[in-house]
Amino acid sequence: MTTFQTIDDLESGRRLLVRIDVNAAVEDGTVQDDRRFARHAETIRELLADDHAVALLAHQGRPGRETFVSLEGHADILADHLDHPVAFVADTCGDEALAAIDDLELGDVILLENVRMCDGELPEEEPDVKAETDLVRTLAREFDAYIGDAYPAAHRSHASIVGFPQVMDAYAGRVMEQEYTAIRAVRERTFDGPVTMVLGGTKAEDTIPILERLDDTVDRFCLGGVVGELFLRAGGHDVGYDVAGTALFDHQWEDHRTDLERILETSRDRLFLPTDLAYEDDAGKRTEVSLEGTSKERPFLDVGSETADRYADLAADSAAVFVKGALGVFEDDRFADGTVTVLSAIADTDCFSVIGGGDTARVIELYEFDEDDFSQVSIAGGAYVRALAGESLVGIGALADNP
Ligand SMILES: Nc1ncnc2c1ncn2[C@@H]1O[C@H](COP(=O)(O)OP(=O)(O)OP(=O)(O)O)[C@@H](O)[C@H]1O
Numbered sequence: 001m002t003t004f005q006t007i008d009d010l011e012s013g014r015r016l017l018v019r020i021d022v023n024a025a026v027e028d029g030t031v032q033d034d035r036r037f038a039r040h041a042e043t044i045r046e047l048l049a050d051d052h053a054v055a056l057l058a059h060q061g062r063p064g065r066e067t068f069v070s071l072e073g074h075a076d077i078l079a080d081h082l083d084h085p086v087a088f089v090a091d092t093c094g095d096e097a098l099a100a101i102d103d104l105e106l107g108d109v110i111l112l113e114n115v116r117m118c119d120g121e122l123p124e125e126e127p128d129v130k131a132e133t134d135l136v137r138t139l140a141r142e143f144d145a146y147i148g149d150a151y152p153a154a155h156r157s158h159a160s161i162v163g164f165p166q167v168m169d170a171y172a173g174r175v176m177e178q179e180y181t182a183i184r185a186v187r188e189r190t191f192d193g194p195v196t197m198v199l200g201g202t203k204a205e206d207t208i209p210i211l212e213r214l215d216d217t218v219d220r221f222c223l224g225g226v227v228g229e230l231f232l233r234a235g236g237h238d239v240g241y242d243v244a245g246t247a248l249f250d251h252q253w254e255d256h257r258t259d260l261e262r263i264l265e266t267s268r269d270r271l272f273l274p275t276d277l278a279y280e281d282d283a284g285k286r287t288e289v290s291l292e293g294t295s296k297e298r299p300f301l302d303v304g305s306e307t308a309d310r311y312a313d314l315a316a317d318s319a320a321v322f323v324k325g326a327l328g329v330f331e332d333d334r335f336a337d338g339t340v341t342v343l344s345a346i347a348d349t350d351c352f353s354v355i356g357g358g359d360t361a362r363v364i365e366l367y368e369f370d371e372d373d374f375s376q377v378s379i380a381g382g383a384y385v386r387a388l389a390g391e392s393l394v395g396i397g398a399l400a401d402n403p
């Protein structure tokens with residue numbers, strides 16, 4: 001078992017650099033979901049109770065995307081959860097940040113600007129390369145210790161995840177510790193009956209390794225969302241094309257076509273694909289169409305009800321169900337039916353269930369599911385499924401290697 005120091009091992013009254021992950025859905029510049037904030041607030045609250053000074057480091061979105069915004073609003077949300085001031089600093093490792101860090105006193109919390117605005121944070125590189133970045137070299141000397149709490153980003157070999165533990169005393173925060181322990185326990189379980197995985201969402205790069213690596217654990221994969229459409233396209237159907245300028249489909253098709261076609265060929269008996277899809281008609285209403293009636297001129301935004309019912313039956317008949325990624329654009333309630341139907345079936349049975357995905361976990365709140373109806377809800381997406389598939393996460397490895 002991987003072992004790392006946790007915040008239980010910290011002496012009180014230290015100056016701490018704490019990497020959290022409050023990356024959230026953002027619309028028109030505003031954060032739409034506070035689940036990750038609530039979880040990290042637990043770690044920060046404990047650190048404050050032990051009289052530490054806390055500087056938070058976090059990211060939001062990726063350069064070039066609409067969700068790549070400042071963390072100013074995030075500081076307010078965090079302060080609400082903590083019921084304690086969180087001062088936002090509009091700089092990450094320049095003079096303004098260093099001045100704010102200099103002023104930091106025990107019991108204070110500051111949030112530094114989006115770390116992905118800093119040179120050196122991206123791209124993914126080896127930890128020793130990341131340790132040499134200006135970001136790490138500059139901030140490391142300002143603190144007594146680094147706390148790695150960003151479990152949802154623990155699969156990314158970025159400077160703020162793997163660089164600091166190379167050069168600083170490092171500890172896991174509560175989110176890192178709890179999510180790691182919970183997924184590890186799931187991996188060790190065996191189930192008396194079929195195991196089903198519902199895979200949707202937008203990221204083929206997260207889904208493809210799961211399909212390959214969970215081959216002997218999962219008996220059936222129910223596919224939907226953008227990923228499901230890409231598989232349908234690999235099977236020769238007229239879906240999975242960029243028709244609304246999103247660059248969600250065609251780029252992923254170019255990058256992953258060979259894998260999609262190969263997996264479809266080799267795992268056909270385990271893959272369940274949509275047999276109908278839903279779209280917005282000219283009157284703005286949800287309309288469903290069977291696969292024979294699809295056209296590449298139209299965006300599909302959800303699986304149809306025949307597919308949703310079939311997936312719900314498979315889930316209800318399972319000993320365990322894992323969910324990653326939504327089956328449709330659930331943020332629009334016209335296209336939430338697929339995801340909500342399947343989650344309702346899972347909630348209504350007593351199978352073991354894990355719901356993961358930073359966006360997907362939002363469905364629970366938006367559609368008023370009771371979290372207790374699921375065995376576990378992870379705030380992570382890519383990290384959760386990689387860990388479930390037995391991959392080691394670089395962010396965990398970095399904390400474990402810390403002397
Ligand atoms: N057909 C579709 N077209 C466009 N977007 C879709 C479609 N189906 C699902 N989505 C979108 O997929 C998103 C969830 O996918 P994502 O890959 O971000 O999954 P996640 O695992 O929940 O999150 P993360 O990996 O970021 O933690 C939702 O916001 C939903 O709107």
Ligand SMILES: O=C(O)[C@H](O)COP(=O)(O)O
Pocket residue numbers: 021023061062152153156358380381382383
């Ligand atoms: O939301 C996530 O999955 C993590 O914060 C990682 O974000 P990324 O996929 O942009 O690296």
